[in-house]
Amino acid sequence: MAARVFxxxxxxxxxxxxxxFSRPFNSSPSSSxxxxxxxxxxxxxxxxxxxxxxxxxxSLNLHDVEKLFSSVPTxxxxxxxxxxxxxxxxxxxxxGMWVMKSKLMDIEVFRDMVLGVVKHTFYxxxxxxxxxxxxxDTVRRLHRGGDGLRVMLDYAVExxxxxxxxxxxxxxxxxxxxxxxSLPPSSVSxxxxxxxxxxxxxxxxxxxxxxxxxxxxxSFNLPWKLDTLxxxxxxxxxxxxxxxxxPLTLEEEHDLQLGHQRLLKICQKCLEANVPLTIDAExxxxxxxxxYLTYSSAIMYNRDDNIIMYGTIQAYLKDAKERLLxxxxxxxxxxxxxxxxxxxxxxxxxxxxxxxxxxxxxxIHNSIQETHACYNDCASFMLDKIANGPGALVLATHNVESxxxxxxxxxxxxxxxxxxxxxxxxxxxxxxxxxxxxxxAGFQVxxxxxxxxxEIVIPYLLRRAEENRGPLSALTLxxxxxxxxxxxxxxxxxx
Numbered sequence: 001m002a003a004r005v006f007x008x009x010x011x012x013x014x015x016x017x018x019x020x021f022s023r024p025f026n027s028s029p030s031s032s033x034x035x036x037x038x039x040x041x042x043x044x045x046x047x048x049x050x051x052x053x054x055x056x057x058x059s060l061n062l063h064d065v066e067k068l069f070s071s072v073p074t075x076x077x078x079x080x081x082x083x084x085x086x087x088x089x090x091x092x093x094x095x096g097m098w099v100m101k102s103k104l105m106d107i108e109v110f111r112d113m114v115l116g117v118v119k120h121t122f123y124x125x126x127x128x129x130x131x132x133x134x135x136x137d138t139v140r141r142l143h144r145g146g147d148g149l150r151v152m153l154d155y156a157v158e159x160x161x162x163x164x165x166x167x168x169x170x171x172x173x174x175x176x177x178x179x180x181x182s183l184p185p186s187s188v189s190x191x192x193x194x195x196x197x198x199x200x201x202x203x204x205x206x207x208x209x210x211x212x213x214x215x216x217x218x219s220f221n222l223p224w225k226l227d228t229l230x231x232x233x234x235x236x237x238x239x240x241x242x243x244x245x246x247p248l249t250l251e252e253e254h255d256l257q258l259g260h261q262r263l264l265k266i267c268q269k270c271l272e273a274n275v276p277l278t279i280d281a282e283x284x285x286x287x288x289x290x291x292y293l294t295y296s297s298a299i300m301y302n303r304d305d306n307i308i309m310y311g312t313i314q315a316y317l318k319d320a321k322e323r324l325l326x327x328x329x330x331x332x333x334x335x336x337x338x339x340x341x342x343x344x345x346x347x348x349x350x351x352x353x354x355x356x357x358x359x360x361x362x363x364i365h366n367s368i369q370e371t372h373a374c375y376n377d378c379a380s381f382m383l384d385k386i387a388n389g390p391g392a393l394v395l396a397t398h399n400v401e402s403x404x405x406x407x408x409x410x411x412x413x414x415x416x417x418x419x420x421x422x423x424x425x426x427x428x429x430x431x432x433x434x435x436x437x438x439x440x441a442g443f444q445v446x447x448x449x450x451x452x453x454x455e456i457v458i459p460y461l462l463r464r465a466e467e468n469r470g471p472l473s474a475l476t477l478x479x480x481x482x483x484x485x486x487x488x489x490x491x492x493x494x495x
Contacts, residue, residue, distance in 0.1 A: 060407050060437050062400065062477070065485040068436045071148075074489055077482055080432070083125040084479045093465050100462065115454050118461065126429040126464055127156075127457050128449040132172075132179040135451040142447065143187040149435060149445050152278065152425060153180055154192035156450035156457045159201050163258060169197045170262045174269050181273035189423055189446040190278045190310070190394070193266060195290040199259030203252060207289035209245040212238045220244075224253050226260075229295035229338075230326035231288050236319040239360040240285050263293055267301045271308050276339065278394065281312035283347045284363055285354070295327070302337050307392050310339035315375035316348060316364050324378055328385060337390035341425070342378055344371055344397070346463045372399065379406050386421040387413040396425040396448065400477065403434055407441060419443065427464070433481045 062068065069077060086092060100118075105111045128135035132155070139151045155176050157169050173193055180188040196204060214220040215232040232238070248256065270277040279294045281287060291311065298309035313324050324340070331338045345364070352362040365371045379402065382393045395406050403424065410418050424438045428449040439445045450460050 060400075060404050060441050062433050062437045062481065065433075065481050066488060067440065068433050068481065069485045071436075072432070074486070077486055077489075080125065080429070081479070081482045081486060083121055083429075084482070086121070087465070088476075088479065097462060097465055100458070119454055122461055122465070123454060123457065126427065126450070126461060128153075128428060128451040130451065130453055132176050132451065135449065136179050136183055138449065139183055139187055143184055148439055149447050150187060150189040150423075151428075152190040152192050152446045152448045153188055154280075154448060154450040155197075156452045156460050157197045158194045158282075158459060159196045160198075161200050161202065163200065163255060166198045166200065166259065166262060170265065173198070173266050177266070177269045177273050177275060180275045188275060189444070190276050191266075191270060192278050192280055192448070193263070194280045194282060195259070195263070195293055196282055196286060198262040198266075199289075199293070200255060201286065203255050203259065204286040204289040206245065206248065206252060207256060207292065208286050209241040210248070211288040211292060212236075212241040213245055224248060224256060225292075226296040227299055228292050229299070229330045230323065231291045231295070233319045233322035233326055235322060237284055237355070237360070237363040239355065239358050260293055260296070263297050264300070267297055267308055271301060271306075276308055276310060276392075278310040278339075278341050279312060281314045281343065281345070283350055283354075284317075298338055299334070299336055302339075304337065305390065307337050307339040307390075310341050310392070310394065312341045312343060313378060314343055314345035315378055316345035316371045318363055318365055321374055321378055321381075324381070328382075328391075331391075332389075337392070339392035339394070340382060341394040341396055342375065342382065344375055344399075349466065372402065375399075376402055376405050380409055383409050383413060383418060383422070387417040392421040392423075393418075394423045394425050394446075398426055398431040398434065400434055403438060407438070407443070410443070415442065430464075431478060433478055 099105070099114060105114065128138040128151075132153075135153065139153070142149050142151060153176055155169075155172050157172065160166055160169065173191070177191055180191055210220075210222055211231055214222055214225075215236070216238055267277060279290065282290055294309065294311045298311065301308040311327075313320050315321075327338065348364050351364050355362045365374060375397065379393075379395055382391070383406065385391050386393050395402070397403060397406075406424070410422065419442075423444045423446055424435075425446045425448055426432075426435045428447040435445050435447065450457055
């Protein structure tokens with residue numbers, strides 16, 4: 001078999017994405033919705049966009065803290081303020097991440113102590129619960145407690161290596177759909193799945209290699225390949241595959257078929273429950289295979305205005321806009337509606353280290369400004385599309401300026417034309433002010449809520465720690481507004 005150009009496992013382990021506690025984990029969520037490229041203040045980077053004349057109708061008010069946090073108990077605000085304060089302490093976060101990745105975690109007593117601290121702080125802040133039933137209670141509180149927010153349910157398992165684990169995860173995802181169906185109507189907007197949880201990671205790498213090689217050599221035959229949408233563009237990175245890969249073995253083809261069948265079973269369950277399914281993006285070594293499985297399933301299940309399958313576009317990638325254009329052209333030609341979740345991305349450090357280790361330029365935009373511009377351009381493009389035709393869009397962002405631009409664009413197009421096809425989303429425990437502000441402005445808003453045991457959720461928490469470390473992270477605005485509201489409540493109580 002041809003040698004696969006890829007960093008050794010020892011190097012991958014240090015990235016903290018797929019390898020932790022000496023066992024593989026993957027990266028992901030699309031969920032990951034925000035990227036901290038630098039210490040620049042995000043609000044000052046994007047130029048102010050001209051606003052429509054009727055500014056009263058597009059107000060995204062994040063200044064009235066009493067209104068923003070009216071549904072949040074003081075005890076919850078105090079706890080959130082403390083957690084966000086610790087997240088802003090770079091030295092503490094760096095030390096914590098070092099400890100979590102160190103050999104000290106192999107010592108059972110030490111490991112239990114550390115995980116106990118994490119569970120009662122960051123885990124409870126960023127996660128919905130240890131299982132689907134417990135998370136259902138969190139969903140009800142969020143939806144009925146006056147917040148009026150919906151939830152994207154994410155069983156946070158990722159990066160498995162064998163079919164037995166994939167089968168177990170399939171049952172857990174199907175159970176998640178059942179729980180979503182049992183919850184109050186409209187309280188769950190999406191079920192989230194990572195393909196690396198239902199298809200072995202090494203197989204996703206192999207399939208991605210073959211898809212990249214076919215992209216470079218169109219005559220290269222892939223007999224197992226189903227009808228799909230464009231996966232790579234002319235500027236997509238292909239440095240992962242520098243030599244012609246060997247064809248899939250019969251066993252690998254069988255395993256790929258099993259992985260696709262698992263995804264189709266989840267699609268069918270979502271169709272029966274009338275709950276859309278969103279596939280999270282992961283990192284570039286496996287993303288071509290993820291998009292292949294996502295798009296081939298979407299062709300089978302998306303019909304007319306009933307969009308069951310959503311894919312994810314990561315705007316921090318240099319090829320994001322070009323790939324989005326190619327896919328939208330293809331679905332228009334095929335007459336297949338497609339839903340997209342637009343995120344910035346959560347694997348910046350991993351991607352840059354990987355590209356550098358192979359001697360290539362990073363696939364990530366060179367500056368935060370370029371990432372913002374790409375995200376806003378893709379959002380504007382998709383808003384035009386859904387306002388004038390089929391399709392649907394989830395704008396997953398923690399960036400206030402991106403939120404303002406999207407709100408203004410939606411009102412320019414006519415809110416009624418896009419509102420049922422548009423969902424804003426933020427991670428659970430992050431950007432609460434933006435979520436409440438968008439809700440108060442009349443838009444559908446979801447919180448991306450991961451759940452699962454501590455061991456399952458650790459990779460997700462590590463990504464949150466990395467992207468939110470430091471005083472100028474995406475959580476800065478929340479910290480300031482929560483403190484302001486706590487001071488207001490204190491004064492109201494005293495006087």
